Amino acid sequence: xxxxxxxxxxxxxxxxxxxxxxxxxxxxxxxxxxxxxxxxxxxxxxxxxxxxxxxxxxxxxxxxxxxx
Amino acid sequence: xxxxxxxxxxxxxxxxxxxxxxxxxxxxxxxxxxxxxxxxxxxxxxxxxxxxxxxxxxxxxxxxxxxxxxxxxxxxxxxxxxxxxxxxxxxxxxxxxxxxxxxxxxxxxxxxxxxxxxxxxxxxxxxxxxxxxxxxxxxxxxxxxxxxxxxxxxxxxxxxxxxxxxxxxxxxxxxxxxxxxxxxxxxxxxxxxxxxxxxxxxxxxxxxxxxxxxxxxxxxxxxxxxxxxxxxxxxxxxxxxxxxxxxxxxxxxxxxxxxxxxxxxxxxxxxxxxxxxxxxxxxxxxxxxxxxxxxxxxxxxxxxxxxxxxxxxxxxxxxxxxxxxxxxxxxxxxxxxxxxxxxxxxxxxxxxxxxxxxxxxxxxxxxxxxxxxxxxxxxxxxxxxxxxxxxxxxxxxxxxxxxxxxxxxxxxxxxxxxxxxxxxxxxxxxxxxxxxxxxxxxxxxxxxxxxxxxxxxxxxxxxxxxxxxxxxxxxxxxxxxxxxxxxxxxxxxxxxxxxxxxxxxxxxxxxxxxxxxxxxxxxxxxxxxxxxxxxxxxxxxxxxxxxxxxxxxxxxxxxxxxxxxxxxxxxxxxxxxxxxxxxxxxxxxxxxxxxxxxxxxxx
Numbered sequence: 001x002x003x004x005x006x007x008x009x010x011x012x013x014x015x016x017x018x019x020x021x022x023x024x025x026x027x028x029x030x031x032x033x034x035x036x037x038x039x040x041x042x043x044x045x046x047x048x049x050x051x052x053x054x055x056x057x058x059x060x061x062x063x064x065x066x067x068x
Numbered sequence: 069x070x071x072x073x074x075x076x077x078x079x080x081x082x083x084x085x086x087x088x089x090x091x092x093x094x095x096x097x098x099x100x101x102x103x104x105x106x107x108x109x110x111x112x113x114x115x116x117x118x119x120x121x122x123x124x125x126x127x128x129x130x131x132x133x134x135x136x137x138x139x140x141x142x143x144x145x146x147x148x149x150x151x152x153x154x155x156x157x158x159x160x161x162x163x164x165x166x167x168x169x170x171x172x173x174x175x176x177x178x179x180x181x182x183x184x185x186x187x188x189x190x191x192x193x194x195x196x197x198x199x200x201x202x203x204x205x206x207x208x209x210x211x212x213x214x215x216x217x218x219x220x221x222x223x224x225x226x227x228x229x230x231x232x233x234x235x236x237x238x239x240x241x242x243x244x245x246x247x248x249x250x251x252x253x254x255x256x257x258x259x260x261x262x263x264x265x266x267x268x269x270x271x272x273x274x275x276x277x278x279x280x281x282x283x284x285x286x287x288x289x290x291x292x293x294x295x296x297x298x299x300x301x302x303x304x305x306x307x308x309x310x311x312x313x314x315x316x317x318x319x320x321x322x323x324x325x326x327x328x329x330x331x332x333x334x335x336x337x338x339x340x341x342x343x344x345x346x347x348x349x350x351x352x353x354x355x356x357x358x359x360x361x362x363x364x365x366x367x368x369x370x371x372x373x374x375x376x377x378x379x380x381x382x383x384x385x386x387x388x389x390x391x392x393x394x395x396x397x398x399x400x401x402x403x404x405x406x407x408x409x410x411x412x413x414x415x416x417x418x419x420x421x422x423x424x425x426x427x428x429x430x431x432x433x434x435x436x437x438x439x440x441x442x443x444x445x446x447x448x449x450x451x452x453x454x455x456x457x458x459x460x461x462x463x464x465x466x467x468x469x470x471x472x473x474x475x476x477x478x479x480x481x482x483x484x485x486x487x488x489x490x491x492x493x494x495x496x497x498x499x500x501x502x503x504x505x506x507x508x509x510x511x512x513x514x515x516x517x518x519x520x521x522x523x524x525x526x527x528x529x530x531x532x533x534x535x536x537x538x539x540x541x542x543x544x545x546x547x548x549x550x551x552x553x554x555x556x557x558x559x560x561x562x563x564x565x566x567x568x569x570x571x572x573x574x575x576x577x578x579x580x581x582x583x584x585x586x587x588x589x590x591x592x593x594x595x596x597x598x599x600x601x602x603x604x605x606x607x608x609x610x611x612x613x614x615x616x617x618x619x620x621x622x623x624x625x626x627x628x629x630x631x632x633x634x635x636x637x638x639x640x641x642x643x644x645x646x647x648x649x650x651x652x653x654x655x656x657x658x659x660x661x662x663x664x665x666x667x668x669x670x671x
Contacts, residue, residue, distance in 0.1 A: 004090055005259050007115055009266055013086045016078055016270075016451065023074045023447045031445035041447035046275045051270075059392055 006059035013052030020045025071221065075450025079532035080455045083244065085263065086461075090248030100493040103253035104473040105344050107174060110255070112350035114262055116357030120365075125463020126208050129456065133439075134432035136366075136373025137409055139311040141670050143373075144366040144420050145319060150328035151664045152359050155648055157658040158333040159342075159594075163652075164641050166339055167351040169632050173343075174336040175478040181543045181633045183551030184482075189558060191478035193532045194336060195471055199504055200525055202467035203511025204565040205417030209460040210237035210512070216437055237373040240510055241457075245465050246505050247470075250498055254344055257469040262459045265361075271455025272368050278443045279375035292378040294546070300670045313595025322601025326608040329611060330537040337470040348641050352652040359659045362665060369436075376408040376435040379442075388426065406430055408438040411499065427483035453604070464508070472500040523581050534604040535561020535611030542615050547634045553619030561611025568606040574599045 024042025032039055097103050110118075135143040171177040175194065179187035211234075213219060218231045248256045271457040283289045290298045296311050303310035304319065312319070332355070334337060342354035405411050411420035411428035438617040476497045481488075514521060539558055542549040570586035574596040579585060585601060593599040630637045648654050 003089075003096070003259070003609060005215075005262055008085055008089055009263055013266070013270070015081050019074065019077055020447055020451070027074075027447070031447075034196050035443055035448075037340070038278070038281055040274055040445065041280065044270075044448055044451075048270055050618065055356070 004059045004062060006055045010055030010057075011051045011060060013025075013048045013055065015048025017045045017047075017052050021049060024062075070446065071218065071450065071453075072446045074447045075453065078447075078450035079454050079457070082267065083460070084243060086260055087247055089259050089263070090252040091251030092254045093244075093259070095584050096255065096456065097235075097251070097253050097494075099457060100476070100490050102255070102395055102496060102498045103494050104476065106253070106258055107256040108344060109346050110344045110350075112345055112353040113357055114258060115341050115345045117265045117361070118344075119338055119354050119357070119358040120259040120362050121265040121268075121462050122257075122337055122341055122466030122648075123463075124265065124459055125205055126367075126456075126460045127205075127256075127463065128365075129268065129459045130212075130433050130436055132206070132365075132369040132565060133373035133376070133436040136370035136491055137296075137377045137407075137432045137435040138373075139666070140293065140374060141301050141366075141370065142296075142310060142312050144666075144670060145312070145323060145368045145507075147363060147366050148667050149320060149324040150639075151332060152363050152659060153324065154328040154332035155355040155359045155362065156659055157295050157329060159352050160652050161635075162333055162346070162544060163342060163352040163355070164638065165635075167343060167345070167348050167635055168638065168641070171343075172477050173473050174334060174339050177633075178539075178543070180601065181630075182554040186539075186551055186554045187478060187482070189555065191474050193480060193529075195474050197529050197532070198337065198467040198471040198474070199507045200529075202464045202471070203465070204515060204526075205460055205463045205507040205665070206238055206241055206508055207512040207515040209241055209457070210234045210528065212437065212456070212460075213237045213421070215434075216441075223399070224492075228384075233517075238438050238509060241461060242440055242505050246501065249465060249468055253497065254340070254469050254473070257465045258341060258344060260465060263461045264462040267451075267458045268455045269361075269368065269453045271458075272372070274448060275439055275443060275452065276368060276371050276375075279372060279439065282443075283375055283378055284350075287446045289374060289378050293374065297377075298373060298670070300667065302671065303361075305624040307594035307598055312597055313593075314598040314601060318601045318605070320599055322604050326534065326537060326604040329392070329541075330533055330535075330604070334536045334540050335533075336474060340470055340473065347566075348654065349650065350557060352641070353655060356652060356655040356659055360662075363659070363663055366514030367496070372439045373432070373435045376439050377406055379407040381397055381405055408442055409435055410438070441596050468501060468504050468508070471504040472497050475500045475504070482497060493511075498605040503614075514556045514649075519633070527581065530603070531562045531565040531569070531607065534565045534607035538608050538611040539615060542612065543618075543634070545635045546616075547630055547636055548619055548624055548656050549615060550619045550622045550624060552622045553615040553617075556618050557611040559616040561607045564610035565607035568603045569599070572602070 020041045022045075024039050024045055027041070029039070083434075096107075099107075101107055114173070132143060132146070135146075165181075166177060169177055169180055171180055175187045175191035178190050214233055216238070219236070220230065223230060223233055223236075248260055252259070257518075280286065280289065281291060296303060301316075304314075306318040307313045307315050307318075342351045345351035345354050361537075400413075409430045409432055410430040413419070414421050423429055436456070440449065440456070444452050476493055480496055480500075481493060485492075537556055538561065539554050542557075542648050543554060567586070569583050571584065571588060571590045571594060572578060573584040573589050574582060574593045577583065577596070579589070582596065592625070593602065627637060
């Protein structure tokens with residue numbers, strides 16, 4: 001249908017991942033009492049960022065294959 | 069609830085993407101097939117994820133966690149006995165007829181196979197049901213936003229009265245869903261459902277991880293709970309020895325066979341996602357691909373419920389979770405709760421509701437929201453809330469796309485304006501999207517005023533749905549079944565469901581909406597669930613028998629007309645050219661084997 005769904009998924013996860021990672025680096029440690037002392041913003045943000053980038057990569061590779 | 073700008077930023081990003089997809093797809097929608105069937109051009113894995121995501125509405129996420137908190141791991145029967153076998157069946161055996169007949173909707177298949185009146189009955193009841201379901205989703209979402217005080221802060225700052233939060237939530241969700249379906253049609257709905265699927269997983273996975281870590285893993289959790297909570301099959305021999313209050317036969321036949329096959333194999337809401345696939349083999353693989361994440365969902369949605377009851381009750385009065393019901397924050401009420409599950413509060417008195425034995429009635433629906441508040445700090449809390457909102461919206465959008473298709477093809481084109489141009493039906497589809505959502509809003513407000521009417525409607529829908537699978541089974545696998553047989557089979561199946569419900573009662577319930585409204589009680593069931601399952605079994609059996617009987621009494625259809633519609637008259641789709649892992653039968657077997665294993669592990 002023209003639009004590869006992996007691109008918006010990758011985009012959304014990359015943006016949210018970046019937001020969470022930077023917030024995890026900047027915000028104070030006090031808020032992580034709820035999450036058992038784990039900086040869950042940073043770590044989960046990193047996971048989402050990784051997933052997002054992989055999705056974008058897949059969609060670009062499929063794109064190159066179809067234009068070739 | 070204390071949300072900070074990072075939480076709002078995450079929600080905002082999500083809505084930008086949702087609307088962006090609808091906007092980008094706008095130019096691609098040129099014909100009614102593009103709008104209603106996504107141009108039949110969607111790859112199998114996308115259809116598969118949309119297939120389960122359309123069903124992953126609020127009922128699923130909130131309801132399954134609630135049920136997990138109430139009954140324990142036995143809730144997994146809804147997946148490992150219910151959904152999975154039915155999904156395998158629809159993919160392998162039924163999809164060749166849905167997709168192969170080129171029917172554009174499930175009711176249209178009924179017209180091709182049977183006759184106009186059977187289609188009409190199914191189309192009209194389905195259209196009404198979808199509108200109400202989407203309204204109920206909308207209502208539940210607005211209530212949750214109110215209960216969790218998500219918008220209290222911003223509304224206070226802007227000086228808007230708090231009672232506008234409900235209206236705002238309804239209007240906002242309606243506008244978002246309207247915008248992306250209006251422009252992009254089914255493609256847009258499917259794409260957003262896939263996006264929502266990933267978001268829901270991303271939002272709940274860290275919740276399960278933190279929760280399990282907190283209680284000491286699965287083994288730690290098991291030790292904190294009554295032993296019945298960690299076994300799905302032990303005690304299923306008799307209704308008295310398991311939390312569900314059902315014996316294995318009622319469970320397997322009622323839930324596993326009648327209800328689940330009825331939903332996954334005949335409900336256009338899900339079947340529409342497979343019909344949008346780009347080929348026959350992709351359509352058949354759609355439910356099979358969907359079955360893989362579906363069988364893992366119990367870990368995502370049921371486990372949080374178990375963790376919520378397993379936690380010590382005291383923790384509930386931490387300042388970050390003075391939960392929910394506005395007046396309930398006084399500490400003495402928490403003593404009535406269990407783990408993170410608070411007692412239901414009587415709105416009039418502000419006191420916890422007690423049952424006949426003087427025990428507090430627990431508000432299990434708050435299991436997931438309270439888990440989010442308990443474990444998530446600001447930041448990831450925004451992600452969790454976004455996931456929750458996404459699940460409400462995917463439920464709503466699924467209903468709206470199914471509604472506009474059935475309305476336009478099966479009601480408008482058939483009875484109101486046949487033979488119009490394709491552009492006209494595309495226009496009608498967009499109009500139907502608008503008034504479908506408008507009707508949902510009306511239904512959502514009706515739910516706020518008349519709670520009983522909603523319960524009653526859902527009961528009537530259950531009666532209408534229960535016999536459906538008998539009709540499809542006979543239609544697809546018995547060429548002698550006739551239109552008269554199907555029509556009167558459906559009517560009598562619905563009547564049998566109503567009669568059975570009207571003559572039986574679960575123990576401890578008062579006659580009325582729970583049953584026995586016909587005046588006499590012929591049988592008392594050990595639980596409401598047992599009564600529901602047996603109502604379904606009666607409806608299915610009656611429909612099955614009556615359809616056969618009347619079919620034999622009426623004239624059979626010419627066999628030539630049934631090619632592509634009935635099993636014995638249709639060539640098997642060839643799959644020789646496919647790699648083994650792309651063959652539906654091989655995939656189906658793998659899925660069944662894995663499901664069997666899960667049942668044994670959690671026996």
